[in-house]
Amino acid sequence: MPEINHKTYIKVPLEDVYQSISTAQGWNAWFTDDTSLEINPDGTGEIRMRWTNFGSEHVTIEDGGRIFEAVPNQKFVFQWSPGEQSSTVTIKLEPYKDGTMVTLNEIGYTNSVKDLNACIxxxxxxGEALTLLKVYLEYGIVYKQDL
Known part of the structure; x- marks a missing residue:
C-alpha cells in the first residue's frame, strides 16, 4: 500500500517543535485556521483540523480523528481521513545537531482511486507543511494565508 515519508531538520529545540504539533495554538500558528485538540493524561485524545479559504479553490476543509499517542518531545500520532478510509500520521522528533530531526510517516491508504489521489x-x-513548520519555527514567518 502507498505510504508517505518525509524528514526535515529544524534548528530549534525538541520542545518548540512538539509544542507546535501537539497543541491547537501550535497548529493554528503555522498551518491550520481552527484546529482543536485534547490530549488525555494517557497520551490519547482527539484532534479536529480546519482550514478556511484553502488553496486555489478557496475551500473549507475539516478533518481529524483520534490521537493515538502523544509523547512529549518525542512523538505525535493521529488519525484522519483525507481519502476513502482513515490513515495514520506519525510525527517523530529526535535531537539532531543543535535542533530537531522531524520524521513524518503516513500509512493506511488503499489502492483505490480516491485513496491514491488523497495520498498524492x-x-x-x-512536504509543504513541514517547510511551513520549519520557516515558522526558525524565522517566525507565517505563510498560510495563500495556500
Missing amino acids: GCAVGW
Whole structure:
C-alpha cells in the first residue's frame, strides 16, 4: 500500500517543535485556521483540523480523528481521513545537531482511486507543511494565508 515519508531538520529545540504539533495554538500558528485538540493524561485524545479559504479553490476543509499517542518531545500520532478510509500520521522528533530531526510517516491508504489521489495530495502537502513548520519555527514567518 502507498505510504508517505518525509524528514526535515529544524534548528530549534525538541520542545518548540512538539509544542507546535501537539497543541491547537501550535497548529493554528503555522498551518491550520481552527484546529482543536485534547490530549488525555494517557497520551490519547482527539484532534479536529480546519482550514478556511484553502488553496486555489478557496475551500473549507475539516478533518481529524483520534490521537493515538502523544509523547512529549518525542512523538505525535493521529488519525484522519483525507481519502476513502482513515490513515495514520506519525510525527517523530529526535535531537539532531543543535535542533530537531522531524520524521513524518503516513500509512493506511488503499489502492483505490480516491485513496491514491488523497495520498498524492498529502505526500505533496506534508512536504509543504513541514517547510511551513520549519520557516515558522526558525524565522517566525507565517505563510498560510495563500495556500
